[in-house]
Amino acid sequence: MAKRDAIFPAERHALYEAHGYSAAIRSGDLLFVSGQVGSRPDGSPEPEFRLQVERAFENLGATLKAAGCTFDDIVDVTTFHTDPERQFDAVMAVKQQVFSAPPHPSWTAIGVTWLAGFDFEIKVIARIPERS
DSSP states (O other): OOOEEEEOOSSOOTHHHHHTOOSEEEETTEEEEEEEEOBOTTSOBOSSHHHHHHHHHHHHHHHHHHTTOOGGGEEEEEEEESSHHHHHHHHHHHHHHHSOSSSOOEEEEEEOSOSTTOSEEEEEEEEOOOOO
16 A cells, blocks of 8 residues: 655645645655645635635645646646636636646536635645656
8 A cells, every 4th residue: 555645835824734634645656635725824715716716726736846746747626616607717717827738637616505715626636747
């Protein structure tokens, strides 16, 4: 069985300690990233939705970087939305900036009723590149 190692970004936000979870777990050559939200460093939500989505992707990028990955290493994405119909355009605009060229990762979007004060969350699985 592969060992699992906790990964945290350099600028850890307060939610990891407050809720007792790791930003990501490395197991073999896979990285399982916990849901990233648009939180400020103190753990509070970014109030404007588009900025909340951008901050969630920034938090995701910092976690990927801590594991030696980039957005190009992502193979699977799951996003959670409190109001998917109204939020779709803003999410797609940010998504298209981050994943601008094919091949795009697989993606599942799920509508939910509660995200602990947030309106968007993204979790991913990435393949950790081999180090040369």
